[in-house]
Amino acid sequence: MAHTAVTIACEEKSQPSLKVGNFELASRLVVGTGKYASYAEMAECLDASGTDCVTVAVRRERLLNTAGENILDHLDLERYTLLPNTAGCFSADDAVRVARLGRELLRDLGNKGSEWVKLEVLGDQKTLLPDPVGTIEATQRLVDDGFTVLVYSSDDPIVAKRLKDLGAASVMPAGSPIGSGQGILNANSLRICLEYLKDGDPEYPVIVDAGVGTASDVAVAMELGVDGVLLNTAIAHATDPRTMALAMRSACTAGRYAFLAGRIPRKRYATASSPESGRIHESS
Amino acid sequence: MSSNEIQTERSMIIFVNGQETQISNGHTAHDLLLDLGFETRPVAVEVNKEVIPRALLPSRVLCEHDQIEVVTLVGGG
Numbered sequence: 282m283a284h285t286a287v288t289i290a291c292e293e294k295s296q297p298s299l300k301v302g303n304f305e306l307a308s309r310l311v312v313g314t315g316k317y318a319s320y321a322e323m324a325e326c327l328d329a330s331g332t333d334c335v336t337v338a339v340r341r342e343r344l345l346n347t348a349g350e351n352i353l354d355h356l357d358l359e360r361y362t363l364l365p366n367t368a369g370c371f372s373a374d375d376a377v378r379v380a381r382l383g384r385e386l387l388r389d390l391g392n393k394g395s396e397w398v399k400l401e402v403l404g405d406q407k408t409l410l411p412d413p414v415g416t417i418e419a420t421q422r423l424v425d426d427g428f429t430v431l432v433y434s435s436d437d438p439i440v441a442k443r444l445k446d447l448g449a450a451s452v453m454p455a456g457s458p459i460g461s462g463q464g465i466l467n468a469n470s471l472r473i474c475l476e477y478l479k480d481g482d483p484e485y486p487v488i489v490d491a492g493v494g495t496a497s498d499v500a501v502a503m504e505l506g507v508d509g510v511l512l513n514t515a516i517a518h519a520t521d522p523r524t525m526a527l528a529m530r531s532a533c534t535a536g537r538y539a540f541l542a543g544r545i546p547r548k549r550y551a552t553a554s555s556p557e558s559g560r561i562h563e564s565s
Numbered sequence: 566m567s568s569n570e571i572q573t574e575r576s577m578i579i580f581v582n583g584q585e586t587q588i589s590n591g592h593t594a595h596d597l598l599l600d601l602g603f604e605t606r607p608v609a610v611e612v613n614k615e616v617i618p619r620a621l622l623p624s625r626v627l628c629e630h631d632q633i634e635v636v637t638l639v640g641g642g
Contacts, residue, residue, distance in 0.1 A: 313642030323640065338641025341582040341634065342608050344601065352640055353607050368641050381616045382636050385609040389619050459642070491642075513642030 302429035302450035313513025320355035329526035339383045363394035373419035397429035409459040424448035436470040453490035460514045462494030496532035503536025577629040595622040
């Protein structure tokens with residue numbers, strides 16, 4: 282029997298595996314640049330993760346210390362597409378302002394990431410869960426302004442569908458609260474999100490954003506059929522961040538293969554793997 | 566002293582990243598970046614909640630009590 286050629290592009294740089302709007306990425310991992318002990322460590326981890334897309338935040342330039350390093354001194358802009366976020370925004374107004382500032386920054390740098398944004402409109406400081414009303418409003422305004430919007434959402438399938446209908450290029454449901462490391466808390470909701478978002482549109486990209494604690498969380502998400510995973514803290518705060526970055530890369534690839542391969546159904550009782558017949562104690 | 570010189574020597578108050586800042590009358594957004602030493606740094610500028618493209622900073626004259634944000638990129642998730 283002829284085998285189907287393996288064409289999975291998880292690790293093949295020659296062809297894109299993750300498409301979001303007009304953006305094409307070789308890796309299905311999107312990695313954050315926050316919380317690393319040093320920029321050097323960050324650069325090592327990004328390299329180890331295999332990602333070609335990294336998130337960045339927009340913050341006030343420090344007025345009193347102009348000699349400080351800038352993260353851009355440590356990011357190869359030829360290698361990485363930057364994905365600016367609106368992290369820390371608790372209203373649609375603030376998120377739209379930050380998105381526009383990020384766009385201007387990236388345009389000035391000549392980075393193609395200027396035309397997209399990872400939209401976050403947060404509900405409260407304690408949970409950092411998205412405010413669905415503010416998120417919907419900001420999505421509409423940014424889509425109208427020409428942005429390719431990747432929107433951080435809860436795992437509510439109805440909200441996810443609304444965001445897609447408004448023109449979001451990717452809906453990015455949280456696996457669990459940002460930085461919590463709890464992994465995928467509600468696989469059932471994610472499955473319904475995937476069903477609703479990909480209904481009649483199987484290529485629509487769904488990315489799990491937030492909550493990853495360790496490599497198996499990435500594999501679980503990918504096995505569910507999401508198109509990519511966005512993570513930061515799980516690498517940056519691991520005991521050995523660079524090795525964890527390698528683990529995340531492997532888990533992403535493994536999970537993608539497993540999804541494409543198709544897992545066996547779960548059953549309550551055992552099914553022997555060895556033949557039932559021909560056992561030595563059988564009576565003839 | 567001519568009235569023109571008096572005019573150029575007058576100063577005004579603006580707010581830069583929330584901090585009260587005194588600048589000369591007639592200063593542009595580009596002049597402000599020069600004052601701050603940011604002209605070659607990767608920054609974006611917003612005046613009164615409107616992003617000003619870098620090419621337009623030299624022609625954007627600042628006014629009394631303008632609210633300026635000067636931002637850059639930092640690590641984030």
